[in-house]
Amino acid sequence: MGTGDNTTDTQEEIMRATYRALCEHGFANLTMQDIADESGKSRTLLHYHYDTKNDLLEAYLDRMIGWIGDRLATSETEHPVDRLAEFIDFFVIHPEDESQSLALAILELRLQAIHNETFREKLTAHYEGNVDTVAEIIADGIEAGVFRPVDPAATGEGIYTALIGARTYQITLKAGPATERMTRFLWQTAQHFLFTDAGNARLETDAYPAERFSSF
Amino acid sequence: MGTGDNTTDTQEEIMRATYRALCEHGFANLTMQDIADESGKSRTLLHYHYDTKNDLLEAYLDRMIGWIGDRLATSETEHPVDRLAEFIDFFVIHPEDESQSLALAILELRLQAIHNETFREKLTAHYEGNVDTVAEIIADGIEAGVFRPVDPAATGEGIYTALIGARTYQITLKAGPATERMTRFLWQTAQHFLFTDAGNARLETDAYPAERFSSF
DNA sequence: TCGTTGACTGACGCGACAGTCAGTCTTATG
DNA sequence: CATAAGACTGACTGTCGCGTCAGTCAACGA
Numbered sequence: 001m002g003t004g005d006n007t008t009d010t011q012e013e014i015m016r017a018t019y020r021a022l023c024e025h026g027f028a029n030l031t032m033q034d035i036a037d038e039s040g041k042s043r044t045l046l047h048y049h050y051d052t053k054n055d056l057l058e059a060y061l062d063r064m065i066g067w068i069g070d071r072l073a074t075s076e077t078e079h080p081v082d083r084l085a086e087f088i089d090f091f092v093i094h095p096e097d098e099s100q101s102l103a104l105a106i107l108e109l110r111l112q113a114i115h116n117e118t119f120r121e122k123l124t125a126h127y128e129g130n131v132d133t134v135a136e137i138i139a140d141g142i143e144a145g146v147f148r149p150v151d152p153a154a155t156g157e158g159i160y161t162a163l164i165g166a167r168t169y170q171i172t173l174k175a176g177p178a179t180e181r182m183t184r185f186l187w188q189t190a191q192h193f194l195f196t197d198a199g200n201a202r203l204e205t206d207a208y209p210a211e212r213f214s215s216f
Numbered sequence: 217m218g219t220g221d222n223t224t225d226t227q228e229e230i231m232r233a234t235y236r237a238l239c240e241h242g243f244a245n246l247t248m249q250d251i252a253d254e255s256g257k258s259r260t261l262l263h264y265h266y267d268t269k270n271d272l273l274e275a276y277l278d279r280m281i282g283w284i285g286d287r288l289a290t291s292e293t294e295h296p297v298d299r300l301a302e303f304i305d306f307f308v309i310h311p312e313d314e315s316q317s318l319a320l321a322i323l324e325l326r327l328q329a330i331h332n333e334t335f336r337e338k339l340t341a342h343y344e345g346n347v348d349t350v351a352e353i354i355a356d357g358i359e360a361g362v363f364r365p366v367d368p369a370a371t372g373e374g375i376y377t378a379l380i381g382a383r384t385y386q387i388t389l390k391a392g393p394a395t396e397r398m399t400r401f402l403w404q405t406a407q408h409f410l411f412t413d414a415g416n417a418r419l420e421t422d423a424y425p426a427e428r429f430s431s432f
Numbered sequence: 433t434c435g436t437t438g439a440c441t442g443a444c445g446c447g448a449c450a451g452t453c454a455g456t457c458t459t460a461t462g
Numbered sequence: 463c464a465t466a467a468g469a470c471t472g473a474c475t476g477t478c479g480c481g482t483c484a485g486t487c488a489a490c491g492a
Contacts, residue, residue, distance in 0.1 A: 120389060161398060189409040
């Protein structure tokens with residue numbers, strides 16, 4: 001058996017252990033020992049694979065950002081109204097759900113960006129990438145005549161930033177389904193400021209059964 | 217000279233020193249020595265006035281929350297459209313401004329709420345209080361006929377959460393004038409989903425000269 | 433069979449930091 | 463003047479967590 005595979009497996013396991021430790025202890029109280037305990041290996045092994053704690057966490061950040069960015073940018077959906085709904089839905093966190101933990105881990109890392117330039121660069125690229133994803137959806141919708149001729153970049157940033165704000169609210173203050181409320185708020189207001197008549201007509205189709213955004 | 221005054225003065229100075237130290241070092245790296253250095257007194261004195269580091273920080277949180285909440289809830293302005301504009305304006309952070317530091321300090325404390333129940337309770341009350349302030353403005357505007365008959369609580373939470381999201385974005389990722397962009401976004405969309413014709417008419421008056429929200 | 437290489441560990445050093453304690457200085461009071 | 467009380471400090475203690483180093487163990491190749 002090649003040793004290269006073992007290395008990859010071990011590093012993969014360290015990344016997974018980092019995730020679990022991060023969710024459990026939070027960034028501020030996260031120790032190398034916590035990660036080691038989660039991985040079942042010794043703390044020294046972490047230093048064998050990653051020189052410093054910072055190196056390990058940067059590697060973890062890269063991994064997480066890549067995974068999320070890919071998921072957001074990839075979609076089978078065609079219709080811009082559907083794609084926007086899909087994107088917005090992605091940010092709903094169900095209280096008591098495990099996705100709460102993932103969102104928490106991201107947010108903890110976000111705060112480190114204030115004092116860590118490398119973190120900030122990586123996270124800024126991630127943020128702007130996601131804004132671009134929304135902007136593209138909107139630009140497509142304008143071209144298709146279902147969205148009004150708004151500024152795609154500005155509108156995309158507004159929507160994405162509002163969504164992230166709701167996640168922060170829900171996670172930090174355990175504010176129940178705050179992300180779901182933001183989804184409803186954005187959707188409802190979008191019908192006034194973003195959708196054309198053709199866009200709103202899409203909401204009458206089979207793609208939007210009664211249970212979806214049911215409060216409207 | 218009474219010693220009671222000295223105590224008050226000293227504690228006041230400690231609070232101010234805490235603010236400065238928090239801005240400079242961030243919450244995660246904040247030590248009692250940092251605060252002591254800022255105050256010009258010895259580290260031991262902090263323990264004399266506040267038993268533990270946590271006690272000191274909770275006292276600081278109370279102080280800051282009270283100050284901000286009061287500023288947001290108090291206003292001389294009468295017209296609901298003006299009050300909403302005033303409220304939203306309060307959240308604009310000018311890059312390179314010192315208000316950046318205050319916002320940073322709040323945000324750092326926000327993150328602690330995840331793992332500290334006392335912090336969470338205090339900050340939740342603060343957050344909900346501010347949402348209520350917006351909701352009242354909106355309810356007043358509906359009654360005055362300048363806002364559409366939306367749900368004040370839901371709309372207030374949506375607006376406030378979006379504003380905080382923009383602050384988080386600007387502060388953590390040094391995203392230039394992200395709060396100003398969010399202000400524009402909210403104001404522009406509000407003209408479609410929130411304002412009645414009477415509300416939009418208000419924007420034609422002297423209260424909204426060309427330089428305010430100039431991009432619209 | 434022997435040497436090399438990679439994965440992994442236990443024990444140690446070292447610095448940082450919260451909290452304690454004994455004691456000083458100043459001011460007020462009888 | 464003596465005593466007490468409050469404000470304040472320096473030195474000490476104990477803990478915790480990162481990073482290092484010497485060494486073990488297993489697999490592989492000559």
